[in-house]
Amino acid sequence: MITSPDNQKLKQIRKLQTKRERARTGLFVVEGEDLVDAATIPAEFILRAGEDVDPKLLDEASTLGSGTRVIGVFRQQWAEPSGDLSVYLHAVADPGNVGTIIRSAHALADGPVILGPDCADPYGPKAVRASMGSIFARPPARASFEALTAATVALDHRAEEELAELRAEPPVVLCVGAERTGLPRELHPSHRVRIPLREDGPESLNAAVSAAIGLYRMAGHA
Amino acid sequence: MITSPDNQKLKQIRKLQTKRERARTGLFVVEGEDLVDAATIPAEFILRAGEDVDPKLLDEASTLGSGTRVIGVFRQQWAEPSGDLSVYLHAVADPGNVGTIIRSAHALADGPVILGPDCADPYGPKAVRASMGSIFARPPARASFEALTAATVALDHRAEEELAELRAEPPVVLCVGAERTGLPRELHPSHRVRIPLREDGPESLNAAVSAAIGLYRMAGHA
Numbered sequence: 001m002i003t004s005p006d007n008q009k010l011k012q013i014r015k016l017q018t019k020r021e022r023a024r025t026g027l028f029v030v031e032g033e034d035l036v037d038a039a040t041i042p043a044e045f046i047l048r049a050g051e052d053v054d055p056k057l058l059d060e061a062s063t064l065g066s067g068t069r070v071i072g073v074f075r076q077q078w079a080e081p082s083g084d085l086s087v088y089l090h091a092v093a094d095p096g097n098v099g100t101i102i103r104s105a106h107a108l109a110d111g112p113v114i115l116g117p118d119c120a121d122p123y124g125p126k127a128v129r130a131s132m133g134s135i136f137a138r139p140p141a142r143a144s145f146e147a148l149t150a151a152t153v154a155l156d157h158r159a160e161e162e163l164a165e166l167r168a169e170p171p172v173v174l175c176v177g178a179e180r181t182g183l184p185r186e187l188h189p190s191h192r193v194r195i196p197l198r199e200d201g202p203e204s205l206n207a208a209v210s211a212a213i214g215l216y217r218m219a220g221h222a
Numbered sequence: 223m224i225t226s227p228d229n230q231k232l233k234q235i236r237k238l239q240t241k242r243e244r245a246r247t248g249l250f251v252v253e254g255e256d257l258v259d260a261a262t263i264p265a266e267f268i269l270r271a272g273e274d275v276d277p278k279l280l281d282e283a284s285t286l287g288s289g290t291r292v293i294g295v296f297r298q299q300w301a302e303p304s305g306d307l308s309v310y311l312h313a314v315a316d317p318g319n320v321g322t323i324i325r326s327a328h329a330l331a332d333g334p335v336i337l338g339p340d341c342a343d344p345y346g347p348k349a350v351r352a353s354m355g356s357i358f359a360r361p362p363a364r365a366s367f368e369a370l371t372a373a374t375v376a377l378d379h380r381a382e383e384e385l386a387e388l389r390a391e392p393p394v395v396l397c398v399g400a401e402r403t404g405l406p407r408e409l410h411p412s413h414r415v416r417i418p419l420r421e422d423g424p425e426s427l428n429a430a431v432s433a434a435i436g437l438y439r440m441a442g443h444a
Contacts, residue, residue, distance in 0.1 A: 107423040201329040209434040
């Protein structure tokens with residue numbers, strides 16, 4: 001039973017809250033029973049409150065706060081771009097959105113979420129939590145927009161063509177940029193399409209919401 | 223210039239972080255310049271860092287942490303159920319999801335988000351932030367499921383009918399429940415439909431994602 005906050009495993013868990021340490025080690029932290037149970041790969045180690053570690057010390061190492069029952073440390077997995085339908089993210093900086101999109105892509109597409117520049121780390125605690133375990137089942141990929149070989153479809157609220165009118169043969173990559181600015185103008189996707197929004201409505205949708213609508217349509221359900 | 227943390231306005235801002243105080247007073251707090259600028263109703267009061275209040279004291283009263291430039295206190299607005307397309311939420315407990323759904327409904331529907339039992343407070347700080355100003359433009363409503371007079375369409379991943387096959391004449395209310403359990407079985411919507419998910423995918427989608435796909439489809443865009 002670990003009873004010192006200076007224990008090496010607790011120290012490592014705390015350090016892995018930084019993106020830098022996650023990048024350096026290739027490891028990440030999974031907090032909570034549901035998420036640890038969703039793991040499809042072996043853990044580097046798991047600490048359970050009251051079994052392996054003083055519950056108070058586990059709470060202190062957790063980003064969830066008090067009542068954390070289990071924390072696991074796992075090795076990050078990275079995939080290559082693939083599939084008939086996948087998602088490319090460009091400057092999607094909110095970790096909750098990145099995790100939610102990983103979950104939606106796991107539900108609606110056969111390919112991974114591909115991270116371009118300036119995205120939140122999919123292995124940060126908020127993204128892992130929002131992925132609800134899909135981070136294990138469908139590891140993300142990393143690539144530049146220029147490296148994508150499939151047809152690219154960007155969601156862009158200034159586009160003329162509507163998403164519903166889109167005709168694109170697989171393989172296709174749905175491209176989602178930052179909420180207000182979208183995919184940078186200097187990038188040239190095969191198609192730019194818009195989700196029609198009410199004139200008296202907001203300028204844009206949440207990035208995870210846009211991505212899900214795009215995936216639903218492009219998965220052929222509408 | 224306010225220089226004491228015991229100032230009445232700062233005290234009120236801190237108190238309004240609790241649901242109880244928001245319910246008691248009918249007021250809520252809006253943090254940050256973008257959101258305060260999105261207001262379409264007059265504020266009860268606004269405090270600007272360096273103008274009205276010591277910046278450090280404003281930071282301490284804010285849930286955003288350091289660097290908060292402005293906080294406003296506003297009166298909550300509540301609408302009645304209306305419109306050809308609206309959304310009913312049942313036990314959607316995550317405030318970020320409630321706020322995101324208010325934004326999506328503002329973008330895709332003509333009616334409000336109607337809150338049933340056990341939902342997060344739409345006037346809590348996380349929900350207000352996720353609404354991105356739509357909380358002002360499209361105030362939420364409150365009603366029980368039984369009080370809805372329009373046709374009700376529940377998203378339910380165990381339903382036989384697919385969302386794409388749905389034929390329902392307006393007015394309709396899209397009904398969204400908790401992510402895993404959906405709308406309780408004892409409630410009887412006019413239709414139950416599912417968003418088809420991959421067999422090798424997760425059991426469910428995020429509630430805000432499901433709601434947005436439902437709204438996109440039911441707004442007639444697919």
